[in-house]
Each structure stands twice: as C-alpha cells, then as structure tokens.
Amino acid sequence: MRFVTPVALVLALAMTGGAISAPAFAAKKEEKKAGPKLNVSPDVIKALQTAQKAAEGQDFAGAKAALAEADSKATSNDDKYQIGAIKLNTSIAAKDTALQSEALNQMLDSGLTPPEQAGQFNAIAADQAMQAKNYDVAIQRGQAALAAGYKAESVQPTIAQAYFGKAGTGNGSVEPARGFNQQGLTALKAAADAMKASGQQVPAQWYQIGVSRAEAAKLPDVTEWAKMAYQAEPSGQNLRTLVRLFQRANPNISNRENLDVLRLLSISGGLVIAADYTEYAEMASKTGIYGEVKSAIDAGRSKGVLSATQGADVYQTAVPKIAGDKSTLGAAEADAQKAANGKIAAATGDAYLGYGDYAKAAAMFELAKQKGGVEADEINSRLGIAKALGGDNAGAKVAFEAVQAGSRKQIAGLWLAYLGTKGA
Numbered sequence: 001m002r003f004v005t006p007v008a009l010v011l012a013l014a015m016t017g018g019a020i021s022a023p024a025f026a027a028k029k030e031e032k033k034a035g036p037k038l039n040v041s042p043d044v045i046k047a048l049q050t051a052q053k054a055a056e057g058q059d060f061a062g063a064k065a066a067l068a069e070a071d072s073k074a075t076s077n078d079d080k081y082q083i084g085a086i087k088l089n090t091s092i093a094a095k096d097t098a099l100q101s102e103a104l105n106q107m108l109d110s111g112l113t114p115p116e117q118a119g120q121f122n123a124i125a126a127d128q129a130m131q132a133k134n135y136d137v138a139i140q141r142g143q144a145a146l147a148a149g150y151k152a153e154s155v156q157p158t159i160a161q162a163y164f165g166k167a168g169t170g171n172g173s174v175e176p177a178r179g180f181n182q183q184g185l186t187a188l189k190a191a192a193d194a195m196k197a198s199g200q201q202v203p204a205q206w207y208q209i210g211v212s213r214a215e216a217a218k219l220p221d222v223t224e225w226a227k228m229a230y231q232a233e234p235s236g237q238n239l240r241t242l243v244r245l246f247q248r249a250n251p252n253i254s255n256r257e258n259l260d261v262l263r264l265l266s267i268s269g270g271l272v273i274a275a276d277y278t279e280y281a282e283m284a285s286k287t288g289i290y291g292e293v294k295s296a297i298d299a300g301r302s303k304g305v306l307s308a309t310q311g312a313d314v315y316q317t318a319v320p321k322i323a324g325d326k327s328t329l330g331a332a333e334a335d336a337q338k339a340a341n342g343k344i345a346a347a348t349g350d351a352y353l354g355y356g357d358y359a360k361a362a363a364m365f366e367l368a369k370q371k372g373g374v375e376a377d378e379i380n381s382r383l384g385i386a387k388a389l390g391g392d393n394a395g396a397k398v399a400f401e402a403v404q405a406g407s408r409k410q411i412a413g414l415w416l417a418y419l420g421t422k423g424a
Contacts, residue, residue: 038078038112044070048086060094081110101128108141119150126158130165138162153198156191157206160184164213172216181217185210185225192228204233211241223249227417234421236269242417243270246410253407259283259292260381260411266296267389268418274300278311285314289354290325293318325351336364341373349382358390377408384415393422 040048051066067090070083087103090096104125107113113121126141142159146152163184167177188210192202207229214222223245230238243261247253253261262280265271271280277300284292297315300306329351336345349364365383368374384399397419403412 038082039076040082041073041075041079043073044079044083047073048083051086051090055090055093060090060096063090064099077110077112081107081112084110097128101125101132104128115148119145119148122148123150123155126155130158130162133165135162135165152194153191153200156187156194160187160191163187172213173218178217181213182219185213185219185221202232204229207232230417237272239268239418240265240270240272242414246414250407250410255283255286256378257407257411259287259289260385261414263385264415264418266299271300274305274310277306281311281314284354285318287350289350290318290321291351291355294322295356326355333364336367339371342368342371342379343374345371346374346379349386353382353386358386361386362390377403377405381408381412384412388415388419393419
C-alpha cells in the first residue's frame with residue numbers, strides 16, 4: 001500500500017547545469033555555470049549533441065539510442081554525470097519515468113551532483129525505486145536524501161514503505177520480516193514527527209498502517225500506534241481497536257471491568273459485529289444488570305446486527321426480572337442512606353446505570369464514596385461512566401482521573417481518551 005501523503009516530490013524542470021546547449025560543448029569553457037566543471041570526452045559530447053538534437057525534434061527513440069551510444073563511450077564520472085544530465089532533460093520532455101530514474105541514479109552515482117541538488121535528486125530516486133519495488137535502492141537513496149538535509153516528511157514515508165515492502169505480507173512476526181517491520185515503523189514515526197514539526201496534519205492512514213504492521217509483527221508498541229490512530233481519527237472503529245488490544249493484554253480482568261470497557265464501545269459506536277453485542281449483554285447478565293442486557297440486545301437487533309435468536313438466552317432470562325428489580329429501587333435508595341457503608345448505594349447505582357437513569361446512578365455512586373467500605377477505583381470508574389453517559393463530560397473526567405491503579409486505571413484512561421475527543 002502506498003501512503004497518501006500531502007507532500008509531493010516535484011522535480012524542477014529547469015535545473016542549473018542540466019540543459020547543455022550544443023555551443024556550450026564546444027568553446028565556452030570560460031562561461032561560469034552553477035553545476036560542476038566537467039571534462040567530457042569528445043566522443044561522448046558528439047553522442048550527446050545527437051541526443052539533444054533528436055529530443056528537440058521530439059524524436060525520443062532516436063535520443064535514447066544516442067544516449068545509449070554515449071553510455072558505451074563513457075570513461076569517467078564527468079562523462080557519466082553529463083550523460084545523466086542530458087538523460088534527465090530528455091526524460092522530462094518525453095515524460096519517461098524510467099529514463100528519469102536512470103538519469104538521476106547515473107548522476108548521483110557519479111559523485112558530482114551539486115550539494116544543493118543531491119537531497120532532492122536522492123528523494124525522487126528513492127520514490128521512483130519504491131514504485132518499481134526496488135526496496136533496497138529506495139532505502140539507500142532515501143537515507144542519502146536525509147543525509148543531504150532533504151525534507152524528512154517527504155523522504156521517511158518512502159523509507160517506511162520500502163521496509164514494509166521488504167517485510168512482505170506473510171508472517172510478519174518472524175525474522176527477517178519482523179525486523180523490517182520495526183525499521184519501517186521507526187521511519188513512519190519519524191515521518192509523522194517531521195510532518196507535525198512542519199505544521200502539517202499527519203494523514204490518519206499512516207497511524208492505521210502503523211497499527212496493522214505492529215500487529216502483524218506482534219510488536220508491543222501496537223497499542224501506542226492504536227492510540228495515535230484514535231487521536232488522529234477518533235472514530236468508534238479506532239477506539240474499538242484500542243479496547244480489543246486492552247482486553248487481549250489483560251485476559252484476567254473481571255466481568256465488571258469488562259462491562260465498563262464494553263460500555264465505552266457502546267457509547268463510542270464501537271459495537272460492530274454480533275459478537276460485540278452478545279458479549280456486552282453477557283457481561284451485563286453476569287453482573288446482574290438486567291436493564292442493560294435488554295438495551296444491548298435491543299440495540300443490536302435494531303441495527304440489524306443481531307438476529308432474533310442471537311443473545312436470546314440471556315435476553316429471555318433478564319427481561320422477566322426487570323419489573324421486579326425496578327420496583328425495589330426506591331427502597332434500596334432509602335436503605336443506602338441508612339447503611340453503615342456504601343455497598344447498598346453502589347449496588348443501587350449499578351442498577352440505575354443499567355436502566356439509563358444516569359442522574360440517580362451518579363448520586364448513588366457519590367453516596368457510596370461518602371460512606372466508604374467500597375472499592376474506590378471501581379466506584380470512581382462507574383461514577384465517571386454515569387456522568388459521561390448523562391452528558392456531564394467535565395464531571396466524568398474528574399471521576400476518571402481519580403482512578404488510581406491496575407486495570408481500572410487503564411480502563412479510565414480509555415474513557416479519558418474518548419472524552420478528550422469531546423472537548424471535555
């Protein structure tokens with residue numbers, strides 16, 4: 001996949017010392033030119049004059065034949081550089097990319113390319129080599145362009161693509177593919193940093209490619225790439241990637257913790273496939289949140305993601321319990337006020353949260369915090385969720401920031417990332 005980049009490599013059509021007129025070959029050595037002073041072989045000069053004349057007459061086949069003759073007679077780097085320069089002018093007139101690539105490489109290999117042109121020439125040669133899938137040449141030329149001080153935001157994406165090309169699309173987690181993927185990600189990160197430093201917006205696609213490559217190579221920084229992808233494009237799909245990476249890295253989280261992660265997917269639009277909705281409903285069922293079992297399955301069915309039978313077992317178990325459960329909440333609130341600790345308040349808050357009564361849920365969690373005797377990180381997490389679902393993003397942020405440790409702190413971090421996209 002080639003990157004979509006706002007930075008285009010543009011070859012200057014009029015290059016200093018590039019176009020050599022026939023009289024300049026003959027007798028004007030005293031004339032100052034910005035390019036290198038060359039001692040070109042007479043036989044090469046003659047062939048190049050023929051090539052230029054043919055190119056001026058739009059006879060590009062004839063020009064290429066004369067250039068091939070010049071190549072056969074070249075004996076020095078001066079000859080090779082001058083042949084490359086005429087090839088380059090011819091390639092521009094003929095719109096011949098292959099000849100242009102040949103010309104640039106010939107000039108660069110001669111060692112006589114002026115310093116002010118070396119960066120751009122190497123960058124273009126790198127890009128053309130990448131298009132031709134000459135990955136090693138693309139990397140070599142790209143690194144030379146960087147060494148010459150050329151724009152990193154233009155060159156590093158090419159280097160990254162070349163390394164990814166070397167890695168291929170097979171098993172990216174074994175060597176040498178894994179190492180190539182790592183080098184490609186290093187170049188891609190450098191490209192993004194350079195683009196930001198130049199005041200440009202980094203294409204979100206770059207970060208998504210980073211996620212894909214890091215995941216394929218089983219690299220630990222896949223989560224960091226996923227975070228950057230979400231920051232660049234705060235979509236439900238990108239947040240879903242972050243959440244699934246968290247779940248995979250923390251297989252022993254509790255059902256209650258997993259429910260709070262799935263609630264984040266729900267609010268962000270990250271529930272996509274049938275298994276997302278049924279997992280959400282099952283976690284709510286296992287923790288006795290009947291109202292949320294029903295709302296999860298109903299949402300999946302309304303979007304056409306769930307069939308009438310998918311999730312039916314937990315749905316049919318939960319729905320008959322809802323009326324009786326709701327009827328006890330008023331008494332539970334009163335009991336929570338009189339209780340010695342916050343456990344009843346916390347359980348009542350859970351129930352209200354599942355039924356979508358976020359104001360009462362928040363009030364119960366606040367009461368649970370006040371009375372104590374409960375797990376503070378969980379209560380702050382659920383208080384943050386109640387406030388976020390109720391539209392109080394600022395209050396939710398305060399609650400999530402109070403979460404102190406463990407997987408709960410990571411879950412709070414995911415919610416904070418989401419709230420950060422809402423201007424909280």
